[in-house]
Amino acid sequence: xxxxxxxxxxxxxxxxxxxxxxxxxxxxxxxxxxxxxxxxxxxxxxxxxxxxxxxxxxxxxxxxxxxxxxxxxxxxxxxxxxxxxxxxxxxxxxxxxxxxxxxxxxxxxxxxxxxxxxxxxxxxxxxxxxxxxxxxxxxxxxxxxxxxxxxxxxxxxxxxxxxxxxxxxxxxxxxxxxxxxxxxxxxxxxxxxxxxxxxxxxxxxxxxxxxxxxxxxxxxxxxxxxxxxxxxxxxxxxxxxxxxxxxxxxxxxxxxxxxxxxxxxxxxxxxxxxxxxxxxxxxxxxxxxxxxxxxxxxxxxxxxxxxxxxxxxxxxxxxxxxxxxxxxxxxxxxxxxxxxxxx
Numbered sequence: 001x002x003x004x005x006x007x008x009x010x011x012x013x014x015x016x017x018x019x020x021x022x023x024x025x026x027x028x029x030x031x032x033x034x035x036x037x038x039x040x041x042x043x044x045x046x047x048x049x050x051x052x053x054x055x056x057x058x059x060x061x062x063x064x065x066x067x068x069x070x071x072x073x074x075x076x077x078x079x080x081x082x083x084x085x086x087x088x089x090x091x092x093x094x095x096x097x098x099x100x101x102x103x104x105x106x107x108x109x110x111x112x113x114x115x116x117x118x119x120x121x122x123x124x125x126x127x128x129x130x131x132x133x134x135x136x137x138x139x140x141x142x143x144x145x146x147x148x149x150x151x152x153x154x155x156x157x158x159x160x161x162x163x164x165x166x167x168x169x170x171x172x173x174x175x176x177x178x179x180x181x182x183x184x185x186x187x188x189x190x191x192x193x194x195x196x197x198x199x200x201x202x203x204x205x206x207x208x209x210x211x212x213x214x215x216x217x218x219x220x221x222x223x224x225x226x227x228x229x230x231x232x233x234x235x236x237x238x239x240x241x242x243x244x245x246x247x248x249x250x251x252x253x254x255x256x257x258x259x260x261x262x263x264x265x266x267x268x269x270x271x272x273x274x275x276x277x278x279x280x281x282x283x284x285x286x287x288x289x290x291x292x293x294x295x296x297x298x299x300x301x302x303x304x305x306x307x308x309x310x311x312x313x314x315x316x317x318x319x320x321x322x323x324x325x326x327x328x329x330x331x332x333x334x335x336x337x338x339x340x341x342x343x
Contacts, residue, residue: 005023005024005068005069005311006021006022006023006024006029006062006064006068006069007021007022007023007024007068007069007070007071007072007097007304007307007308007310007311008020008021008022008055008058008068008070008071008072008096008097008307009021009022009071009072009300009303009304009306009307010051010054010071010072010073010074010075010300010303011074011105011108011298011299011300011302011303012036012037012050012051012073012074012075012076012105013036013037013076013105013128013129013299014036014037014038014076014129014130015036015128015129016033016034016035016036017033017034017035017036017037017050017051017054018031018032018033018298018299018300019031019032019033019034019051019054019055019057019058019300020032020058020300020303020304021058021059021061021062021064021068022304022307022308022321024069024307024308024311024313024317025313025317025320026308026313026316026317026318026319026320026321026324027320027321027324028304028321028324028325029058029061029062029064030057030058030059030060030061030062031058031061031300031328032053032054032055032057032058032061033054034050034051034053034054035050036050036076037050037051037075037076037077038076038077039075039076039077039083039086039087040077044086044087044090045090047077047087048087048090048091048094051073051091052094055094055096067097067098068096068097068098069097069098069099069311070097070098070099070100070101070307070310070311071091071096071097071099071100071101071307072100072101072103072303072304072306072307072310073087073091073100073101073102073103073303074102074103074104074105074106074107074108074299074302074303074306075087075102075103075104075105076104076105078102078103078104078105079104079146079147079148080146084102084103084104087102088100088101088102101306101310104132104134104144104147105126105299106124106126106132106133106134106144106147107124107134107136107302108299108300108301108302108303108306109124109126109262109264109265109295109299109302110122110123110124110134110135110136110262110302111302111303111305111306111309112262112264112295112297112298112299112301112302112305113260113262113264113293113295113302114136114260114262115260116305116315116318116319116322117315117318119138120136120309121135121136121137121138121252121254121259122135122136122254122259122260122261122262123135123136123143123245123248123249123252123254123259123260123261123262123290124261124262124263124264125241125244125245125261125262125263125264125268126264126265126268127156127157127158127237127241127263127264127265127266127267127268128157128158128264128265128266128267128268129157129158129159129213129265129266130147130149130154130157130158130159130160131147131154131155131156131157131160131240131241131244131265132144132145132147132154132244133145133147133244133245133247133248134248135248135249135251135252135254136252137251137252137253137254138252138253141252142252143247143248143251143252144248145244154240155236155237155240156236156237156240156241157265157267158213158216158265158266158267159212159213161215161216161219161233161237161267162212162213162215162216162219163212164233165182165186165215165216165218165219165230165233166186166198166199166202166212166215168180168182168229168233169182169183169186169195170183170195170199172195172229173194173195173196174195177229178228178229179229180222180227180228180229180230181222181225181227181230182218182219182222182227182229182230183195185218185221185222186198186215186218189214189215189218190207190211216267217270219233219234220234220270220272220274220275223274224272224273224274231274234272234274234275234278235274235278237267237275238274238275238278238279238282239278239282241263241268241275241279242279242282242283242286245261245283245287245290246283246286246287249261249287249290255287256287256289257289258289258290258291259289259290259291260290260291260292260293261283261287261290261291261292261293262293262295263279263292263293263294263295264294264295264296264299268294269294269295269296271294276294279292280292297322297325297326298325301321301322301325304321305318305321305322308321
């Protein structure tokens with residue numbers, strides 16, 4: 001694939017999907033955004049159907065001459081090797097590009113935070129709607145986790161924290177748990193009198209389920225005000241983020257080396273001081289040479305950079321592509337909602 005070829009980049013999470021068409025000299029030719037990508041819920045074929053109108057949209061924007069060379073897809077739901085294989089086969093069968101590759105979407109965050117020249121080794125932790133961690137080592141080594149929630153030993157992420165905040169607030173209200181300001185702050189946010197009213201509103205869907213993500217900033221606000229119950233949850237989340245990163249670094253033999261630890265997803269990108277400062281403190285203690293960095297660029301940038309890597313593009317192409325993303329309006333850069341996919 002020459003430097004004037006085109007490539008498709010896809011980052012698909014549970015809450016939104018981004019598709020970009022790029023030239024392999026680094027020009028950004030077209031972008032499109034759509035809804036969530038949920039193969040475990042709807043099946044492989046219907047999930048990939050969500051991508052089709054977005055691919056058509058970016059191709060219509062640029063009308064590339066000839067067939068697209070490569071498609072790099074980083075997808076939620078590609079958590080196990082068998083899931084990657086099924087998704088790769090389905091996408092290859094659509095004929096959108098001559099070749100296609102599929103990886104878990106956390107690898108897109110990792111690539112967005114890695115340098116464009118030199119060694120591309122490091123670890124990424126995403127904490128958005130869910131939580132996951134991947135790492136890239138030398139000689140093609142990778143570290144990853146199944147990231148299937150509590151089933152695979154995970155703790156945290158925005159959806160989990162919202163549930164924990166509700167649980168603790170409900171128990172504080174009815175006397176089964178320790179007192180916490182969450183019991184007042186959560187219902188007050190929605191203009192309700194107390195936790196019984198909030199529980200009823202979510203249960204009967206007077207409040208749509210997606211509004212539970214609004215509970216996470218409230219949790220951090222209450223924690224920042226000194227509430228001990230909320231602070232325990234934030235500290236536990238920081239511990240899990242640092243633990244994922246250090247385990248991945250250890251698996252890759254990078255624990256004592258100066259490598260990036262890329263942090264992303266809605267919860268981490270918000271840089272809540274209690275969480276961010278504790279994560280960096282724990283990493284400084286456990287992996288003192290690691291370099292934590294919060295990446296707020298959309299992960300589809302990482303997918304697009306991956307296409308340039310595969311094309312053998314020079315560093316100037318990568319820099320041109322990054323500059324094109326920085327020049328986009330903020331609304332085009334920020335994912336809708338406050339949290340990324342579970343992975």
